[in-house]
Amino acid sequence: MTDDAPTQPFIYEGLDPIPESKSTIEEVSDAVKGAASRVSDAIETGRKPGMPLSILSNIAREAPLGSLLVAFLLGVAVARRR
Numbered sequence: 308m309t310d311d312a313p314t315q316p317f318i319y320e321g322l323d324p325i326p327e328s329k330s331t332i333e334e335v336s337d338a339v340k341g342a343a344s345r346v347s348d349a350i351e352t353g354r355k356p357g358m359p360l361s362i363l364s365n366i367a368r369e370a371p372l373g374s375l376l377v378a379f380l381l382g383v384a385v386a387r388r389r
Contacts, residue, residue, distance in 0.1 A: 329337075353360035367374040 350360065352358065354364070355361060
């Protein structure tokens, strides 16, 4: 009986095309799209009833001038610390 086993392992010549590398612009674009998606999901989660963004929007809807005053005072406090 003869042993017809090849001495070298079978080397795949690559019938599948080599995936093209993405350009830098495409990579940055994909990263920005992913970040925007995550931020959007976080905002949607925060808008659910009882969550912080829902509470803030309700307060701003009920007392818009008071909310504006608080935002202004917080802005002044943060600006003075720097």
